[in-house]
Amino acid sequence: MTTDASTAVHEGGCVCGATRYRVEGEPLRVTICHCLWCQRRTGSGFAVEAVFANKQVAFSGATRSRYRHVSDESGRWLEIEFCPTCATALGFTLEAAPGIRAVEAGTFDDPGWISAKRFAFRHVFTRSHRDWSEIPAGAETYETHFRR
Ligand SMILES: [Zn+2]
Ligand SMILES: [Zn+2]
DSSP states (O other): OOOOTTTOEEEEEOSSSSEEEEEESOOSEEEEEOOHHHHHHHTSSOEEEEEEEGGGEEEEESOOEEEEEEOTTTOOEEEEEEOTTTOOEEEEEETTSTTEEEEEGGGBSSGGGSOTTTSOEEEEOGGGOOTTSOOOTTOEEOSSOTTO
C-alpha cells in the first residue's frame, strides 16, 4: 500500500465537533479572497478557500445549515454552509462553478496542511484588500476574480 498525494485523506470540522468532513487528495487550487462579502461573512480580512471537486469531499455528523446569497455584482448565487450549533463556516458552493466546493482552510484538523509552500495561492479581489496583512511579494493576484 502506498499513500500518495492523490489518495491522502485529511479531516476537519467545526469548533463544537458536531459537523465533520474528510477530503481525499489535494485541492484543485487555494484561493485567498479579499472581497467585501468574504470579509463580512468571516468577520476577518479575507477567506482562505481550499477548492476541491465535490467527489473529493464527504461530510458527516450534523446536517449543515445553508444560506444562499445572490451576488449584487454577478447576479449568481453562492451558498455558504455552516455548523447549525456553533456556526463555524465550513465552505460554500457556487452557481458559477458547478461540481466544485470551497472548504474553509482554517477548519482542517491539521491546519498546516494547506501551506503556501506546498500549493500555489491565488489572491483574488485585491481591490478590497485590507492593510491588516501583507500580500506576499510575487503572489498571483487578481483585482477581481480570475474566472471573469
Ligand atoms: Zn459545530
Ligand atoms: Zn470572497
